[in-house]
Amino acid sequence: MRLIGSKEDEQNWQSKIHTLGPFCLLLWDDPINERVVRNETLYRGAKLEPEQIVTYQNMAAEKKYGSFQAFSSCSRNRELFEEFGNTLFIMDVDAAFIADVNQMSEYPKEEEQLITPGVCFSVQRVEFDHKTNKHLIYLKLRQR
Numbered sequence: 001m002r003l004i005g006s007k008e009d010e011q012n013w014q015s016k017i018h019t020l021g022p023f024c025l026l027l028w029d030d031p032i033n034e035r036v037v038r039n040e041t042l043y044r045g046a047k048l049e050p051e052q053i054v055t056y057q058n059m060a061a062e063k064k065y066g067s068f069q070a071f072s073s074c075s076r077n078r079e080l081f082e083e084f085g086n087t088l089f090i091m092d093v094d095a096a097f098i099a100d101v102n103q104m105s106e107y108p109k110e111e112e113q114l115i116t117p118g119v120c121f122s123v124q125r126v127e128f129d130h131k132t133n134k135h136l137i138y139l140k141l142r143q144r
Contacts, residue, residue, distance in 0.1 A: 001037075003093075008064070020070075033133045034096060036083065036095050036143065037093050037096055038069060038093065038095050039093065040076070040093045040098075041076070041090065041093070042074040042076060042090040042091045042098070042113055042115070043077070043081040043090060043091070044091070045082065045084025045085045045087065046084065046085045046089065048085070048086060053126065053135050056123050056137050059122075059128070060125055060126055062125040063122065064123075065120050065122050066120070066122075067117075067119065068115050068117055068118065068121070069119055071115065071116060071128045072114070073115075074091065074114075074115060075111050075112055077109070077110065078090075080111075082134070083133075086133075086135060087135040087136075089135070090137070091115075091121070091139045091140075091141050092112060092124075092138070092141065093141045094140055095143055096116075096119045096142060097116045097119065098113050098114065098115050098119070098141075098143045099114040099121065100113055101113065101114050115141070118143075120142050121139040121140060121141050121142070123139060124139065124140055
């Protein structure tokens with residue numbers, strides 16, 4: 001998951017505005033997004049560098065908000081995403097537009113959900129699970 005505000009990532013996403021913007025609008029108006037998802041937990045595995053984990057820890061301590069700047073694939077199936085990377089994002093959805101793409105997927109066991117760009121999050125806490133040897137980053141998602 002890219003962090004907004006990063007100078008390295010800023011040039012990357014700004015260079016794609018001319019094509020990404022219209023594409024996002026088409027997906028936003030798609031019938032898949034008719035409902036706001038509430039009170040659901042989603043998961044995403046990632047490989048983060050130590051400095052990225054520190055950034056999330058600082059966001060939690062400072063109660064800062066972030067937002068998804070790209071479509072982000074995640075799942076309702078925690079076990080599936082626990083296999084990926086050194087970090088597990090555990091996302092409690094307060095209220096957000098999230099597309100259920102499971103029925104269109106070639107892998108229905110993934111229970112794939114697609115978080116749309118613009119969904120905001122706050123970092124609730126960051127922990128290290130010694131049993132799984134993974135960082136756990138707890139996010140609360142809310143459409144603003």
